[in-house]
Amino acid sequence: MNAAAEMVDRLVQATNGHDIDAVAACFAEDYENQTPVQPGRSFRGREQVRQNWEQIFAFVPDVRAEVTRSTIDGETAWTEWEMSGTRRDGTAHQMRGIVLFSVRDGVAQWARFYLEPVDLGGGTVDDAVREQVVRR
Numbered sequence: 001m002n003a004a005a006e007m008v009d010r011l012v013q014a015t016n017g018h019d020i021d022a023v024a025a026c027f028a029e030d031y032e033n034q035t036p037v038q039p040g041r042s043f044r045g046r047e048q049v050r051q052n053w054e055q056i057f058a059f060v061p062d063v064r065a066e067v068t069r070s071t072i073d074g075e076t077a078w079t080e081w082e083m084s085g086t087r088r089d090g091t092a093h094q095m096r097g098i099v100l101f102s103v104r105d106g107v108a109q110w111a112r113f114y115l116e117p118v119d120l121g122g123g124t125v126d127d128a129v130r131e132q133v134v135r136r
Contacts, residue, residue: 004077004103008067011108015065015083018057024050025107032110041113060085060093077101081115094118 001009007026014022027046035041056063063085071078083095097115101108123131 002072002074003106004075004101005070005072007103007106007108008070008077008079008101012065012067015053015063018061018063020050020053020057023053028104028107028109031108033113034110035113037114037116060087062086063093075103077103083115092120094120 011023011026014026024046027049029046030044031046031049032044033042033049063083065081065083067079068082069080077100079099079101081095081097081099083093085093087093095115095117097113099115100112102110
């Protein structure tokens with residue numbers, strides 16, 4: 001198995017095992033998380049990964065992750081994720097999206113992160129297009 005595929009598998013197992021040390025170990029010390037759709041959420045460093053996952057595990061204690069599709073191209077893993085669980089307040093937690101990882105030496109060096117909460121609001125495609133193009 002390719003190193004990028006192995007890292008993705010380790011990350012899924014660590015996430016589902018709620019093992020914060022194993023999650024953090026999947027990322028380089030100077031890991032760079034690029035969030036193109038929400039640029040203010042981009043960050044650098046394994047320590048921030050750890051902080052993020054500490055919060056997720058604390059507030060969604062039954063969180064589960066699944067990679068529903070993936071393609072590996074050398075050091076790059078193109079992955080489609082589905083995450084689900086129940087928040088402490090009893091509401092559903094559900095996220096879906098794509099994460100592209102660059103993996104070297106068995107750890108993620110950088111990612112382009114497109115994982116977002118699922119919108120269960122029920123709007124139509126027409127509503128969504130209108131919201132994007134009509135000036136308010």
